[in-house]
Amino acid sequence: MSDLLERLRSRGWRLTSQRRVVAEVLDGDHVHLTADEVHARAAERLPEISRATVYNTLGELVTLGEVLEVATDGRAKRYDPNAHQPHQHLVCSACGTIRDVRPTGDPLAALPAAERFGFDVATAEVTYRGLCPDCA
């Protein structure tokens, strides 16, 4: 994530303490935080940071392709820093934990031309659901 700040700088971003702390909070593997969780953790280091700034920064990171939005079933969106390695998600139906997973093969291959209705299909997003070891 340290090179993230470099990439942002080279794209003309001003490096404010708020942006730095949001980028730091998003560092790590299997990170899928809601905007409010990001705000709470950022506020531990920078108490005055506002919700609006967290939303703005997350939105900018998404636009730049540095962070992915993960839509979750009517609840708050989650933000995923693992944007450069294509992956899918495995979600616990009980506690909601999310893990990054990499299925074999191209998921697009499973959709035959006859089932494409003339669409130009570009991506496939897969959500696997089940019980995690703790909840089973």
Add this chain to the structure above:
Amino acid sequence: MSDLLERLRSRGWRLTSQRRVVAEVLDGDHVHLTADEVHARAAERLPEISRATVYNTLGELVTLGEVLEVATDGRAKRYDPNAHQPHQHLVCSACGTIRDVRPTGDPLAALPAAERFGFDVATAEVTYRGLCPDCA
């Protein structure tokens, strides 16, 4: 959908005009309406029907397994009467149209044990995205 009303009656449902009209609105193929769209169409036939009743009825149909909720990327949920035939969704990235599609094979098969992290994986939900013929 006419047998739906029968199934509901046999489960002890009171057959009110509101429930009947919501069931009618949900009839058809590739139907994926938001709650407000269901309400608007229901209100054409039954002008006094309330938003709360539409939400209640949709929720009950989902609980009974007669209708599926389709979560869509931060926007309003969509309600899908095609609950008895397993299928996936093909979404137009431009206009949002949703089609039901049936990929070949079991999507669960693409997730090797090593990528399951000890989860007891039960289902896989796939969203294919691309441009529909009209938008291409």
Add this chain to the structure above:
DNA sequence: TCCTAAGATAGACCCAGTCTAAGTCAAGAA
């Protein structure tokens, strides 16, 4: 050091959805 446009902030606002309290009615009992 100064200047200024980019960025941060508080809080109003919006939308999808839920909840509540009061009124209505489907359908079984008599």
Add this chain to the structure above:
DNA sequence: TTCTTGACTTAGACTGGGTCTATCTTAGGA
């Protein structure tokens, strides 16, 4: 057929997640 009652419906208040706006602050170049 009428009566009764709890299941159902309703308007509108309320919530959570998110966006917008007007004002203030500041990174970073001159």
